Amino acid sequence: MVPSPIADDIRRELGVLAPAERMVAGILLAPYPSAGFETVATIAERAGVSAPTVLRFVTRLGYTGFPDFQAALRKELDERSASLTALALRDRRQRNLRTLHRPPLGAQQHPPHPGPLPDTHRHPVA
Template sequence: MDEATLTIADRIQAQLDKLTRAERQLADTILENYPASGLGPIAALAQDADVSTPTVARMVQKLGFKGYPDFQADLREELKAQLSGPIAKHDTWAEGAPEEHMLNRFTEAVIGNIRQSLGQIDTGDFDTACTQLADTTSRLHIVGGRITHTMAEYLFLHMQMIRGDVIHIQSTSNAWPHYLLDVKEGDTFVIFDVRRYESNTLKLAEMARSRGARIILFTDQWRSPIHSLADICFSSRIVVPSAWDSAATTLLLVETLIAAVQDLSWPDTRDRMQTLEDMFDQTKLFRKFT
């Protein structure tokens, strides 16, 4: 994996097993309000994490930086990337774009995103997420934003066939607080939130968490502020040679999740799907060539 393409959060996750107790404490503080947490003076970061200044200096070097100023420079670049809109992102890409065909360039970027993202997925977290989604004793809520609502709807349509008690909430709707009225402790929320993170979605997550809900978050490599509320967080790399971010890696994770949950609950899922097919036959929704 090319170290130059890694975010500081990526580097921290890769080094977790090698960090001392104090360095892990520091890592948690950095990730808590990432990337803004490391933009202040080194003494302020040390105080926030309740560690010594030398501890900060040592960990920064473990992450591959010569010193704290280099570490902060990378953080500032990441923050700038987070805040970039489509026009700014396209201008940045176009300046140094190679001459190869877009099909090859885009595909290569997506493959790289998939490799790096999957390399950081905790299989235990993935299995736990699948178990929670298959648990029909609790209600499942699925939430997307302005762009990611399409991903949320895709997951919702499949989960609705697999199990009952599934609700699709659109955080862009003014009616979303109504959905929280019946949320119970132990319910699961699957939330999609990528850069240009949405205030509505964060507020929804905060309120759901306060009511005892579990949160599974799909986000990008910089991680939505919701990650601090989430029980499980799946971070996907999204940068491609385009003014728009790529959803390919996130979609791969979602489709794999659907397949795994289907396997976990196949007897019940098969019955639901058969009932649905019977309804389709009655409504003549699909043409049959028999």
Template sequence: MTSSSVAELIRSSMGRLSPGERKVARALLAHYPSAGLGTTHELAQRAGVSAPTVVRFVAHLQFDSYKEFQQVLRDEVQERKASPLTIPQRVTKDDLRAVSAGVFTQAIEQTYASLPDDELDRAVNLLADTGRHVTCFGGRYSHLLATYLDLHLRQLRPGTTVHPHTPAHHAGFLLDVGKRDICVVFDFRRYQRDVVDLAVHAHGHGAKILLVTDPWLSPAAEVADIVLPVRVDGPSPFDSIVPATAVVESLVAGLLAKLGPQAEARIREADELAGDFTLD
């Protein structure tokens, strides 16, 4: 089997599946990976199809059997729980440059290879809806990505904030979030309960959820309208945000292209205002 996650295989195969198989795919992605850990009959019931349709779906993903399919999912469950204590160090002091370059290059290539064009386009179109307010948030490390995206968004469009990474600030967000909101959520393995809970609450109140996560999918994927999975491979045992940062910058580039003169005028005005506070 490929190193891609089952979720990545499903998304890349979606256009080739039959209508019944697509129902299985959507049911599995909506409750990933738990929906695939039961029997074929249970997954079929969840998807509203027959058990043979589930078997054909698994074969379409190039698995030899449902048993093999489930074993890969179980292996993914263990990968989801990986930590710096369980991931091996990739480099020594003598090969840092070469190994780092190779790992980062491959991770970025794999990320873009598994990102469907239509999902990336949908993300840009959603962020371009200036009638909606955008709130970005993430976890202990991924909050950096939320802040980075917000810093760019506020130059391109009005109505964007980054949610403070402190539970004390949750109350106002929970009270105010609604149908005119977009939440850009960053959540990676060893997923944070408060991040997932915020996404679930926002979805329940009508907000659109754009999730950037790893190949094994944060539990927030169950409520996400758009999911952008990225690789997290790095040269050290710590998960990397390099591929995720690349995708964030792709969203920024796409948004600038989408908004065009409207965004350019805003950037120009922002630069003029910033000139009062910068050195020549």
């Protein structure tokens, strides 16, 4: 599983958040990270809090504002996507290598040939 530093930060703060901020955290974590791309007003409405509470929450997490928070989410998603792409490419290469070294389906496996068969039929020299 690819790490989610922002979600981890939110979870770490849950114990010290005000009740209204915990509501914002719950809204952001439930469909993480997609909820973070909603507007401040939409998140506030879903959490049942005011827009300033949403802004205080992201400031408490260390962001200069909501656009800064969303930029960090975008960066996290880009990094996650790059990691998953790299893993998928590595897995594909490994599968391809295994396929190259595997006999074709239906091919019979024969023991190695011991060499030329002995000449049991002697033909008279003419």
